[in-house]
Amino acid sequence: xxxxxxxxxxxxxxxxxxxxxxxxxxxxxxxxxxxxxxxxxxxxxxxxxxxxxxxxxxxxxxxxxxxxxxxxxxxxxxxxxxxxxxxxxxxxxxxxxxxxxxxxxxxxxxxxxxxxxxxxxxxxxxxxxxxxxxxxxxxxxxxxxxxxxxxxxxxxxxxxxxxxxxxxxxxxxxxxxxxxxxxxxxxxxxxxxxxxxxxxxxxxxxxxxxxxxxxxxxxxxxxxxxxxxxxxxxxxxxxxxxxxxxxxxxxxxxxxxxxxxxxxxxxxxxxxxxxxxxxxxxxxxx
Amino acid sequence: xxxxxxxxxxxxxxxxxxxxxxxxxxxxxxxxxxxxxxxxxxxxxxxxxxxxxxxxxxxxxxxxxxxxxxxxxxxxxxxxxxxxxxxxxxxxxxxxxxxxxxxxxxxxxxxxxxxxxxxxxxxxxxxxxxxxxxxxxxxxxxxxxxxxxxxxxxxxxxxxxxxxxxxxxxxxxxxxxxxxxxxxxxxxxxxxxxxxxxxxxxxxxxxxxxxxxxxxxxxxxxxxxxxxxxxxxxxxxxxxxxxxxxxxxxxxxxxxxxxxxxxxxxxxxxxxxxxxxxxxxxxxxxxxxxxxxxxxxxxxxxxxxxxxxxxxxxxxxxxxxxxxxxxxxxxxxxxxxxxxxxxxxxxxxxxxxxxxxxxxxxxxxxxxxxxxxxxxxxxxxxxxxxxxxxxxxxxxxxxxxxxxxxxxxxxxxxxxxxxxxxxxxxxxxxxxxxxxxxxxxxxxxxxxxxxxxxxx
Numbered sequence: 139x140x141x142x143x144x145x146x147x148x149x150x151x152x153x154x155x156x157x158x159x160x161x162x163x164x165x166x167x168x169x170x171x172x173x174x175x176x177x178x179x180x181x182x183x184x185x186x187x188x189x190x191x192x193x194x195x196x197x198x199x200x201x202x203x204x205x206x207x208x209x210x211x212x213x214x215x216x217x218x219x220x221x222x223x224x225x226x227x228x229x230x231x232x233x234x235x236x237x238x239x240x241x242x243x244x245x246x247x248x249x250x251x252x253x254x255x256x257x258x259x260x261x262x263x264x265x266x267x268x269x270x271x272x273x274x275x276x277x278x279x280x281x282x283x284x285x286x287x288x289x290x291x292x293x294x295x296x297x298x299x300x301x302x303x304x305x306x307x308x309x310x311x312x313x314x315x316x317x318x319x320x321x322x323x324x325x326x327x328x329x330x331x332x333x334x335x336x337x338x339x340x341x342x343x344x345x346x347x348x349x350x351x352x353x354x355x356x357x358x359x360x361x362x363x364x365x366x367x368x369x370x371x372x373x374x375x376x377x378x379x380x381x382x383x384x385x386x387x388x389x390x391x392x393x394x395x396x397x398x399x400x401x402x403x404x405x406x407x408x409x410x411x412x413x414x415x416x417x418x419x420x421x422x423x424x
Numbered sequence: 425x426x427x428x429x430x431x432x433x434x435x436x437x438x439x440x441x442x443x444x445x446x447x448x449x450x451x452x453x454x455x456x457x458x459x460x461x462x463x464x465x466x467x468x469x470x471x472x473x474x475x476x477x478x479x480x481x482x483x484x485x486x487x488x489x490x491x492x493x494x495x496x497x498x499x500x501x502x503x504x505x506x507x508x509x510x511x512x513x514x515x516x517x518x519x520x521x522x523x524x525x526x527x528x529x530x531x532x533x534x535x536x537x538x539x540x541x542x543x544x545x546x547x548x549x550x551x552x553x554x555x556x557x558x559x560x561x562x563x564x565x566x567x568x569x570x571x572x573x574x575x576x577x578x579x580x581x582x583x584x585x586x587x588x589x590x591x592x593x594x595x596x597x598x599x600x601x602x603x604x605x606x607x608x609x610x611x612x613x614x615x616x617x618x619x620x621x622x623x624x625x626x627x628x629x630x631x632x633x634x635x636x637x638x639x640x641x642x643x644x645x646x647x648x649x650x651x652x653x654x655x656x657x658x659x660x661x662x663x664x665x666x667x668x669x670x671x672x673x674x675x676x677x678x679x680x681x682x683x684x685x686x687x688x689x690x691x692x693x694x695x696x697x698x699x700x701x702x703x704x705x706x707x708x709x710x711x712x713x714x715x716x717x718x719x720x721x722x723x724x725x726x727x728x729x730x731x732x733x734x735x736x737x738x739x740x741x742x743x744x745x746x747x748x749x750x751x752x753x754x755x756x757x758x759x760x761x762x763x764x765x766x767x768x769x770x771x772x773x774x775x776x777x778x779x780x781x782x783x784x785x786x787x788x789x790x791x792x793x794x795x796x797x798x799x800x801x802x803x804x805x806x807x808x809x810x811x812x813x814x815x816x817x818x819x820x821x822x823x824x825x826x827x828x829x830x831x832x833x834x835x836x837x838x839x840x841x842x843x844x845x846x847x848x849x850x851x852x853x854x855x856x857x858x859x860x861x862x863x864x865x866x867x868x869x870x871x872x873x874x875x876x877x878x879x880x
Contacts (some may be wrong), residue, residue, distance in 0.1 A: 203654065203661075263654050266662055266683035335828045342824055346817040355684045357695045357805030358615060359813060360606070362493045364461040374454035378447045385443040403454070415461055 141195055141385070142259065144188035145216060149250040151181020152219065156247045158241035166319050171236035178243060182223040185250075189220060189285035196261050203263040208277040210262070213414070215253040217277070218408075219246040221285030225336065233329055235321045272351035280344035280369075284404050286337030291401035294394040301391060305324040327390070330397055331383060336392050338376050345369050354378055364415040368407035375400040438512035449505045458503065460492045482507030506603065509596050520589045523832065527582045528782070529572045531836030531851050539851035545876045547846045551578050551839040554846055554876065557622040559836055561875040565868050566835060569707055571748040580837040591853065593828025594819050608809025614638075616804040621702035622797045626668065629804045640804075641690065649699055649800040663696050665800040679720040698801030704728075707740050707754055708791040710776075714784070732786060735761030741768060743793060748770065750774060754790050831856035835868070848876060 158174030161167075189207055197204030216232040226242045253259075302322050320326070321342045353359035357368070360366060382388035437447060463484070464471070472481040472490065479818065488495030491801040494744045547554055555571060555578045562582050569582035616629040616638065625645035628637035647666040654661045662682050669677040669689045679687045686695040702725035711720040713733055724730045729737045737759045747753030751774040758766040773780045780787050835852040850872060854861035 162481060226701065249562050263659060263661065266660060269662075270684040282816045296570035339821060339824045340827060343821050346821060348819070350814070353807075354686070355695065356697070357686070357693055357807075359810065362460060367457050367461045367493075371454045371457050374450045374457070378454070381443050382451070385447060387444075388447060411461070 139191070141159050141188045141191035144184045144191060145250070145254060145259075145381065147184040148181050148188055148216075148219070148328060149247070149254055151177050151184055151217060152223075152247040152250055155239070155242075156243035159236060159243055163237050163316055163319055168315065171239075174236060174239055175230070178239065179227070181246075181411065182220065182227065185216065185220045192261070199261050200263050206274050206275060207261075209264060209268055210258075212253050212257040212259045214277065214281065214408075215249050215257060218281050218284060219249040219253075221281045222246040222249070222288050225282070225285045225289050225333065228336075229329060229333060232332075233321070233325065235325065235329070237319045237321065238289075238293060238296065238329065241296050242289050245288045245292065267355065270351060271284055271356065272347060276344060276347040276351055279340050279347055283337045283340035283344050284408060286333045286340065287372075287397075287401045287404050290333035290337065290397045293330045293333065295325050295396040296320055297323055297330060297394045298391065300326065300400075301394075308325060314324055323390075326351065327393070330394065334376055334397065334400075338373075338380065340370070341376065345373060365411045368403065368411050372400060372403045372407050377405050396422065427853075433877040437511065440507055441515045442508075443506075443512070445508050446512070446555060449501060449508060452501055453505065456492070456498060459489060463489055463492075465493070466491055467589040469552070498712060501797075502603070506600060509599060513593055513596050517593055520593065523586055525591055527570075527581065527583065528834070529570055530574055530579045530837075531581075531838055535836065535853075536838055536849045537849045540701035541852040541862055543850040543869045543872070545848040545850075545873060546842075547618075547876045549846055549876075551846045552596075553843060554848065555580060555837075555839050557875055558839075558848070558872060561871050562837070564869045566833075569837075570837070577723060578838065578839040580839075581834070583832065583834045585830045585832050588826050588830035589831070589832050591691065591823045594823030595827060596823075598816045598823055601819060602813050605809040605812030605814075605816055608812055609807040610809075613805070617801045617802065618644075618804055619700075619801050620644065620696075621799040622646055622649055625668075637748065642669060644669055644687065644694065644802075646800050651699070663699060663859065665696055665802070665865035667694060691808065693805050695803040696800065697803040699798055701796040702803065703796050705743055705793055705796045707793045709740070709754075709756075710789040710791050711738075712787045712789070714787060726796070732758070734785075734803070735771065736785065738786070738788070745795075747772065752790065752793060756788055758784065758786065758826070812871075833860065833861055835865075837872075848872075 155174050155178035156176060162171045162174055172223060184297055192205070196207060206343075208217055222242065226239065226246075230236070232240065239357070257417050290307055301323050303317050321329070345366075348369070349369040352361070374410040375396060379393055379400060382393045382396055431733045432722045467490070469481065474483060476484070484490050488497070492655045494497055557579055559569050559571060562580060562669055567582050567584050567761045569580040572581065579581050614631050616631045618626055620626050623646070625643045627640050627643045629640060630637050630821050631869045643741040645668040647668060649665045650662075652662045652664070653659060660697075664682045665679050666678070666680050668675050670685070671689075677687065677689055681687045681694060681696050682760040684694050685694045704723050706723060709722050709724055711716070711722060711732060713720075718733070720732075722730055724738075724740055726740050726743065731737050734773075738756055739759075740756055744753050744815070747770070750772050753770050753772045755768050757768045760766065769779070769782055769784075771788045773792070776789045779789065811846055833854045835850065840847055850869065852861070852865050852868075
């Protein structure tokens with residue numbers, strides 16, 4: 139039983155769950171929704187076991203130099219998928235809207251398939267710069283935040299699809315067809331807000347732990363390096379989103395767009411900075 | 425005229441208080457911040473000119489793009505952002521503060537009649553006695569209420585989570601606190617660096633961007649610098665420096681620092697940052713004069729000419745710890761008496777006879793060598809504002825959690841006599857997350873009903 143076996147199961151579970159959620163949107167069958175939930179949950183369990191096993195394997199392989207599996211791109215991507223499922227299941231538990239899964243599971247599946255197909259899963263010992271307990275706190279807070287933003291982004295896409303239709307058929311009876319299975323725009327807007335409400339303090343904590351670590355390791359808590367700056371850009375966008383909700387003319391569509399732009403900025407902060415720009419976080423691109 | 429002036433002041437005030445301004449400044453900060461992540465900051469003019477050309481470089485300088493996070497316009501947006509923050513808080517804070525100074529101990533008729541969360545009971549029990557018992561129930565199920573008598577009616581009021589009304593203000597204040605800490609660090613602190621060769625000490629460091637060193641007020645000595653590698657690999661495991669702080673001739677601190685584990689003395693912190701060779705490697709070289717068979721044992725430093733008999737000289741020009749898997753090797757050349765440089769050749773420590781085959785006037789053997797001494801590169805930082813920044817960060821995290829995850833929940837119970845019975849009316853509200861509160865209220869309603877029934 140190796141971690142890679144369980145990562146394979148995870149990927150398959152998320153794929154199956156994604157397909158079933160989409161099938162639910164098409165069929166509206168509660169049984170299909172149940173299967174989607176169960177396979178997604180099973181994938182999450184496999185993902186958890188896989189991360190745990192990889193942690194254990196790092197100690198087998200590196201002895202005392204073993205470490206929590208949160209240190210390179212591969213490990214962060216599979217943790218990202220895990221976080222997305224965690225936040226999604228929380229939201230699903232509360233709102234019980236299976237159609238949301240069709241827009242969230244793809245993020246988890248794409249993460250897993252990308253990690254497995256094109257990222258190196260070698261377990262290497264840590265370079266000196268990463269040998270710190272701050273690493274774990276920093277990565278966990280950031281990625282739980284990112285995952286909440288992923289869920290918010292999926293819901294915002296649903297919102298924009300639905301509100302377009304709703305406005306077109308303003309005076310007709312409730313929308314039928316595929317969109318009928320979507321939650322109402324009010325609920326979508328609420329889920330969007332709740333997800334960002336979870337994500338924003340986590341991102342804040344992620345930036346703060348990063349700053350504390352930078353101060354401890356380098357003597358400056360902020361040096362405007364591209365990764366730091368992009369995390370701040372993401373923070374600005376979601377701060378704007380949170381204020382947009384109390385502002386006339388900014389609720390609804392614009393808020394949904396801000397949520398999508400925020401997630402795009404998040405992805406650039408996470409991947410774009412390492413793959414396109416250079417800076418202190420360059421080891422994350424390995 | 426006075427009216428007009430009033431109008432302008434009002435409009436300026438409204439402008440600085442507006443949430444639209446908040447959203448626009450936040451987005452403006454987000455968009456402009458991108459520039460500095462794409463365009464390298466604080467590089468040399470030559471680099472910009474090579475990359476973007478002279479005219480673009482001049483434009484960058486004019487727009488202060490080369491150090492944009494400290495440019496007047498970026499600082500200006502931050503100042504506008506702060507002004508907006510302060511004005512919004514001044515405008516709205518008194519309203520939130522009122523919930524503390526004058527809590528609504530008595531629910532109005534409107535609240536009792538129209539609240540989303542409400543209930544009504546009736547009982548034969550005396551109002552006074554029932555109020556006491558309901559207060560007990562509330563204390564168990566929610567929190568201890570306050571009892572007020574007014575106009576012949578009894579009012580119970582209980583509240584929880586009033587602090588969550590201040591989450592947003594604490595978050596806003598935290599931003600200003602962090603900015604204050606950053607300013608303190610810039611004004612009273614500094615960032616510097618220093619290279620210390622093994623076995624030497626220094627009392628001066630070089631502030632970033634300055635040509636003149638500054639005094640530390642004490643001395644730092646580096647006894648040793650080491651790089652360790654993971655077993656069997658070229659992957660560095662640790663960079664460590666053995667540092668000693670000497671103040672007034674006394675060794676006050678001894679510490680082995682490494683990346684992620686610095687040394688602090690008198691508010692100044694030393695971080696392991698870089699390393700390199702300090703000076704040159706030295707070699708033990710055995711020279712045999714071919715004709716006479718005379719053998720010389722010499723100790724030479726890399727790059728220095730060492731005299732040989734007959735006016736000749738030689739120098740070690742290069743070395744490798746493991747040359748082509750033949751072990752340690754040195755590259756040498758011999759100068760003729762008239763100063764002409766000979767062709768370089770290689771001697772190997774593990775093959776002492778190797779140089780005999782060259783058939784020169786002298787034959788050389790590498791008997792041993794010492795790696796050059798290393799220097800350790802330290803970042804030096806003094807930041808008296810950093811604790812202010814951490815206070816700000818704490819406020820921000822707790823403030824935003826308070827604002828998002830908690831709400832101000834209030835319950836009012838009004839007891840009065842009606843038709844010889846005691847009428848009990850209950851109303852409750854939460855200023856955020858109402859659905860969850862409604863569920864909690866339904867539970868509480870059951871408790872209250874039970875209390876009333878038990879005696880009725």
